[in-house]
Amino acid sequence: MDEGREAADLRGLDERRRLLLSLGMLCYPFLAGAGLAQYTRGPGLVAGYLLLAGISGCYLAIVVAAMRSAWRRYWWLLGVLTALAVLVAPLAHEYVLILVAVIVPSAATRVGVRAAAVLVVLGAAACVVVPLVVPGWSTGPSWYYAVAVVFTTLLVHAFSRTATANQQLREARAEVARLASEAERNRIARDLHDLLGHSLTAITVKSTLARKLAAGAPPAALAEMESVEQLSRQALADVRAAVSGYREVTLAGELARGRELLRAAGVVADLPTAYEGVPQERQELFGWVVREGLTNVVRHARAGRCTVELTASSVEVRDDGTGGPAGAGSGLDGLRARVAAAGGVLTAGPAQPRGWSLRAEAPA
16 A cells, blocks of 8 residues: 555656646746737727637647657647647747747657657757748847757657656656565465465374374264364365465566567567556456466467557457467467356467467456
């Protein structure tokens, strides 16, 4: 609980920092407003301020979408922001170029490094060249706008990299905690089995022998010996049940062990770090699928990359190895029976364009 609460607090802190940085960048539309007051009067001034308000709202919507990891569905917001900036240009003149310091970082932090570099160069060049070629604008190059574009993009990029590193660190700490928990469970199970289980087995055997040797003893003594034997057998059964419970397959444990297994085998692991969307009653079943799938990848696939995809109702283990039909003794028969007993369906076979896929569909 404490680890989860701490991770949630750190995520919230990162989000607050990102929001604070985003609110700070709203100073650029404010600076563009100074150009409106200088070059425009009357209804045009009101229209310009409304456009700047729309730009600010659109930028905040982009920030919120990025914080919710839904940016890919909202690329159109960047187009709207750019269109609004173009509409402001005739009203604010060269002051509109400060909005490039909002548009370029918004796009540059969500594309590759080369594309981001091209965007920065183009944005800075536009800030220098446009005032020279547009009649009525400033006659000198706006170097300070170009510097603002470069500096702001670098600042946003550095902050984004720091936030990503913090997220990866939290995920690594959570994985270490899961591994430590699994190791502790296994140690307790081993100690119960080796120490207490051995002692109870010895007590059971000796009480059985004592009861047989005391055939002529009083009935009360025989009853007590039988009671001791039954108690020791029940205690031994309880210990074995407890050990079995400690050694149960868990989805979190299999993902953690699988990541280490693939790393040791030289296979690139593309495994999910979150599994909370999987219902509790399906996590053990999906853990068995992940265990069998990753074991087969390491033993047979000769793959370079392995991917595990999780949803609330399915799990799939896919690799880019040699593929081919599953051989006898692969363990899939037992897994298929386990999935069928839970009401699901297991499919296994070659994947496209290459590799092999193991997929389990749980009942609705």
